[in-house]
Amino acid sequence: MIRSLRGMNDILEEEYRRFDYFHKVACDVAGRYGFHYVETPLLEETALFRRSVGESSDIVGKEMYQFIDKGGNDVCLRPEGTAGVVRAFIQHKYDKKGGVYRFFYHGPMFRYERPQKGRLREFHQFGVESFGIASVYEDASLILMVGDIFDTLGIGYTLQLNSLGCHECMPPYKEHLISFIEAHSEQICADCQRRKMTNPIRVLDCKNGECQAIYADAPKLMDHLCSSCSLDFKTLTARLDEHAFSYTIDTHLVRGLDYYSKTAFEFISSDIGAQNAIAGGGRYDRLIEFLDGKPTPAVGFAIGVERLLELIQLPQPEREGYYFGAMDAQSLPLILTLGQRKRRTDKAIIEYSAKSLKAHLKNADRVHARHCAVIGENERKQNGIWIKDLVTKEEMVIPIDSL
RNA sequence: GUGAGAUUAGCUCAGCUGGUUAGAGCACUGGUUUGUGGUGCCGGGGGUCGCGGGUUCGAAUCCCGUAUCUCACCCCA
Numbered sequence: 001m002i003r004s005l006r007g008m009n010d011i012l013e014e015e016y017r018r019f020d021y022f023h024k025v026a027c028d029v030a031g032r033y034g035f036h037y038v039e040t041p042l043l044e045e046t047a048l049f050r051r052s053v054g055e056s057s058d059i060v061g062k063e064m065y066q067f068i069d070k071g072g073n074d075v076c077l078r079p080e081g082t083a084g085v086v087r088a089f090i091q092h093k094y095d096k097k098g099g100v101y102r103f104f105y106h107g108p109m110f111r112y113e114r115p116q117k118g119r120l121r122e123f124h125q126f127g128v129e130s131f132g133i134a135s136v137y138e139d140a141s142l143i144l145m146v147g148d149i150f151d152t153l154g155i156g157y158t159l160q161l162n163s164l165g166c167h168e169c170m171p172p173y174k175e176h177l178i179s180f181i182e183a184h185s186e187q188i189c190a191d192c193q194r195r196k197m198t199n200p201i202r203v204l205d206c207k208n209g210e211c212q213a214i215y216a217d218a219p220k221l222m223d224h225l226c227s228s229c230s231l232d233f234k235t236l237t238a239r240l241d242e243h244a245f246s247y248t249i250d251t252h253l254v255r256g257l258d259y260y261s262k263t264a265f266e267f268i269s270s271d272i273g274a275q276n277a278i279a280g281g282g283r284y285d286r287l288i289e290f291l292d293g294k295p296t297p298a299v300g301f302a303i304g305v306e307r308l309l310e311l312i313q314l315p316q317p318e319r320e321g322y323y324f325g326a327m328d329a330q331s332l333p334l335i336l337t338l339g340q341r342k343r344r345t346d347k348a349i350i351e352y353s354a355k356s357l358k359a360h361l362k363n364a365d366r367v368h369a370r371h372c373a374v375i376g377e378n379e380r381k382q383n384g385i386w387i388k389d390l391v392t393k394e395e396m397v398i399p400i401d402s403l
Numbered sequence: 404g405u406g407a408g409a410u411u412a413g414c415u416c417a418g419c420u421g422g423u424u425a426g427a428g429c430a431c432u433g434g435u436u437u438g439u440g441g442u443g444c445c446g447g448g449g450g451u452c453g454c455g456g457g458u459u460c461g462a463a464u465c466c467c468g469u470a471u472c473u474c475a476c477c478c479c480a
Binding site for chain 1: 404405433437438439440441470471472473474475476477478479480
């Protein structure tokens with residue numbers, strides 16, 4: 001038997017109903033916030049992700065589905081959505097046109113990781129990207145938007161916030177942090193030794209308890225923000241406070257992708273295991289120019305769809321439509337004709353083999369039909385059809401023409 | 404990529420220290436004296452015991468390998 005590839009799932013029936021419901025809610029909310037849908041390719045040039053997500057990230061370092069195509073191009077399946085949207089934004093010269101653009105997207109992403117709960121090799125993200133707005137009000141707005149989506153779906157969460165600073169205040173802070181790490185070099189774990197060289201900010205994120213004890217005294221970026229970043233962060237928290245949107249400031253929250261700056265946030269669920277980040281995002285004011293575009297402020301987020309699926313509760317579907325059945329072979333053609341006619345206005349399910357009334361009622365019940373319509377010898381004699389409402393239990397025989 | 408556990412009917416699982424035709428509940432299907440479901444009763448079908456080797460007179464059971472799933476690390480949505 002041929003099976004699906006490791007970490008790649010089929011989405012069927014009940015799961016798909018929740019998948020679909022999520023997208024309806026998320027797309028509706030995005031529309032009300034003024035975002036427009038964009039579709040970008042699943043396959044992109046590998047360099048796009050090297051230059052945006054960053055060489056130091058694990059995503060680019062070891063998780064990409066990368067290969068050389070028949071034309072000799074170095075390509076890969078997209079591991080995240082922002083880079084493609086930014087590429088399209090620049091390619092179609094929105095950066096030159098100027099102004100404000102708000103886009104959203106959803107679709108599959110690919111990362112070659114070891115699968116576990118909430119972590120697949122092919123998974124789905126819903127994300128938005130906002131271009132041309134430097135105001136931190138947009139950051140606040142996006143956070144409220146994620147909140148709207150989760151509230152509508154009935155999903156509980158906590159919001160974690162941090163500021164990663166900008167190109168003015170981050171470099172001096174990084175130097176400061178590195179000298180702190182150097183000073184404690186012998187006490188920290190091997191992972192942190194490595195991170196010190198590749199991406200020193202990430203040491204703050206270390207799960208090792210002994211390391212954390214040391215980093216408790218590490219310099220905090222929050223204390224070293226430049227006046228502009230500091231003011232923006234205060235404005236952001238003030239706006240959230242006004243909307244009674246609760247959050248915790250986590251100075252160790254570091255986005256794993258290189259392009260983030262200033263606002264960084266993560267929505268966490270406590271109900272889904274170790275892979276508990278259900279949404280993440282932040283500002284990336286410098287990314288457009290890194291990809292050869294005209295400098296444009298930008299902010300966005302992405303939601304991990306699979307991680308939400310088990311948290312979404314759908315109401316039981318109501319009974320709807322008709323079930324058509326025949327009790328003898330002679331009535332079969334008539335049943336098909338009548339069912340087909342009914343389909344012009346209603347949902348209709350037609351059974352193609354003659355069965356007992358009991359069997360038809362059982363079938364009708366199983367497919368959640370509201371009405372069970374059956375024709376047998378008796379009905380055929382009077383040119384009628386027997387119909388039972390499975391909810392009210394009312395039953396009657398009506399003329400075929402009045403159906 | 405590392406460590407740990409799991410894998411027996413469509414689903415959830417039992418199967419003790421290796422021993423004859425591998426079980427249960429649910430689901431499916433048929434019947435219930437002949438046309439009434441979701442809710443009675445009786446019956447029936449369905450399993451190369453993940454896959455490949457090995458040990459043994461004999462393996463679902465022991466050993467090795469491998470695949471997948473789950474959990475943790477790591478990473479991130």
